[in-house]
Amino acid sequence: LAALGPAPLLRRPGPSRPALPIRANLIASTSGLVASLRGMRGVWRAALVSSWFWFAGVIALTLLPIMVKDTLNLGPNMVTLGLSVFSLGIGAGSFLAAKLMRGTLSLRLAASGSLGVGVLSLALGATTHLPLAATLILLFLLAGAGGLIAVPALASVQGLAPKESRARAVAGANVLASGTMIVASIGLTILFHLKVTAPEIFGGFGAATLIVLAAAAARPARFRPASRP
16 A cells, blocks of 8 residues: 555535524424425426335335235245345446436436336236246346436436535435335335235336326426536
């Protein structure tokens, strides 16, 4: 290490808004974050897309073990395999999204990913007697489609936010995502209590995803190119 010479020092950026007040009221400060996020139209739209990814993630990761054990009648080792395949799919989809974006900000890939999530969720809900290999392929493709949603959405939140508000935009997007995950968990609890099966929930979620995608397509938004380092 000594032969490489001294390590370069990172320049301290300093606060971009030093006069921004910090409120001790947790509820007020959190609602303020979301309100400021809502005021940035392009960022707000990207944050909603990102939140939908986390909403879908909670549903998929909750239903996956149930599908493997109850629908496919397989043991816990296959649950671990399913989770591993799902994780690999997320990674593959995220890598592909980063390559296809090529330094630009756009939610077109997220729209394609949402279409894939909707169609594949419908397929998982409609086909309850698929072989294990076919089910794993569907799970991999579903997770890959999720990766196509996550990367463009998160990149747009950071890239479209004004420099002085970027940290608050990311924080607000995280608050919004946390809220959607809570809603997804509560919704699943209610559906399980009503004896709705995992394939039926997958199918309903797929239909809901396609409906949301159609509504979003009716209100297109334009995004500026991302700045290159």
